[in-house]
Amino acid sequence: MSFREKVGRWLIGTDAAQADSGGPISNSAEVALPTIRRGTEAYEWFTGMPAVAGLPVVTDRSALTISAIWSCVSLIAGAISTLPMNLYNRSSDGERTIRESDDLWWVLNEEFCPRWVASAGWEWLVLSRLFEGDAYAEILRKGPRVSGLVPLHPRRVEPVPWKDGSRLAYVVYPEPDLADQSVRVIDQDDMLHVPGLGFNGTRSFSPLRHALQNVGGVALAAQNYAGQFFANQARPDYALVAPVEAKFDKEKIEDLRNQVEERHALRNGQASKPMLLTGGLDIKTITLPNKDAELAVTRQLQIEEIARIYNVPPFMIGHNEKTTSWGSGVAEMGTAFVRYVLRRHLNAFQNEINRKFFRTASRLAEFDTFELERADLKTLFETFRSALGRAGEKPILTRDEVRRLINYGRTPGGDSFEETANAKPAA
Structure with missing residues (x-):
């Protein structure tokens, strides 16, 4: 059965095909696959998202043409991709x-699978969460051991609850360029599903369809208008006004039209030459000039709105018109960025990885945010001196523990606590 036939069967409510390699999942008969209805996300995937008040539709590709959105998502995704787990x-x-x-460790930090280096995989998963609300990656196993991760586009994955609502299964559709693949059903134990805001047990809210639908549409409209404005040599629309007594034959009207078209098409270098107006013709502007339309102000406001949606302070994406209350030092800003922006994303990934990979409290995976939160060298080494125990103080870290934080090797006897000569017992 071809992929087209399988999708057709799914569209009319019949079961999707099972994975060719792994076979049917346990209790697969309990999985009731959905049909496409107006108002569902699947319906929007096939018909396109509705526009708001005539604004351009915001998609994952069109959103990335807006510099503020690109900066926000690349800042968050790039920061997380650099963190060791x-x-x-x-x-x-x-x-x-x-x-x-x-x-x-190799899977999580170096290579998800042969097609995906780990840093690119983390960026894709974070981008999926920031745009679609949910991030998906298929878990590859060799027996009980996790051997790899395969990131999936959120629109290729349809989470489906079992009839009793106790678990989820995931219908995974083939990549568009791979004709030999089939529709598969994957059990939740073999799918890394990192939900976002508004998770209802199946899916999360999509920022593209909610927070960015209006703001992003306005930003796209302003961006398109600005492009057209400057493509028109920064001149507004105008009309040629003739006096009442003037009379023009078809030949003269056609000649004027050709002058206008030739000038705006930038033909033969004529753009810098003036038009020749005869018969008392005058030029009248018929649209508001750029200043009156306050295009620049509108675009600045969209930057702030987009930064607010992603909880990113505007100064971190190059919008420096307003000051920050996050402190003045690099360490203070880095700590605030981790605490108020990254932490919610990091916790979501950690929780899903720990419950799917280990299923026990005795093992866990955790992102190391030390590099983002570290202070300048002087402050950092002062902190280490205190941790190793200064005069009259008990140490709380060994030398090797401190050296490990800055990626230095071990030293003989470095794992033992060495109190300073004047150290006193803690009160």
Whole structure:
């Protein structure tokens, strides 16, 4: 059965084909696949998202033509893609020890799968969450061991609850350029699904269809208008006004029309030469000039609105008209960026990875945000001196623990606490 036939069967409500390699999932008969109805996201995928008040439709591609959206998503996705993800063992008393050698570390930090380097995979997953609301990646396994991740486009994945609502299954449609693939159904244990705001047990709200639908549409309209304005040599529309007594034959009207068209088509370098108006003709502007339309102000407001949607301070995307209350130092701004912007995304990924990969409290994965939060070298080393125990103070870190934070090697005896000569017991 061809892919077209399989999609056709799904559209009329019949079951999707099962995966050719993995076979049907457990209790697959309990999965009721949906049909496309007006008002559903699947309906919008096939028919296009509705425009708002005649504004341009905001899609993932058109959104990235807006510099403020590009800056916000690249800032968040790029920052997360640079963070190492560490693996830990956790004892019953809560003490954690880092796992120095683990094949899963390679998957999470270097290579998701042969097609995906880890940094690009993390950027794609974050971008999916920022645009579509949900991020998906198929979990590859060799027996019980996780061997890789395959990021999926959110619009290729349809989460479907079982009839009793206890679990999810995922209908995965083939990539457009791969004709040999089939529609597959994947159990939730083999799908990394990182939801966003408004998750209802199946899907999250899509920022493209909610927060960005109006703001992004206005930004696109303003951007298109600005492009047309300057393509028109920064001149507004005008009309040629003739006195009442003037009479023009068809030949003269055609000659004037040719002058206008030739000038605006920039033919033969004629754009810099004036038009020759005869018969008392005058030029009258019929649209508001750029200043009156306040195009620049409108575009500035859209930058602030878009930054607010993604919770990114405008100064971090180059909008410096307003000051920040995040502090003046790099460390203060970096800490605030992690705390107020990145943390919600990091927690969502960590929670999903831990529950799908380990299913136990004794092992966990966690992003290391030290590099983003570290202070300048002087402040950093002052902090390390305090942690190692200054005169009259107890140490709280060993030398090797400090050296590990700055990617230095171990030293002999570096794992033991060494109190300073004048250290006193803590009160």
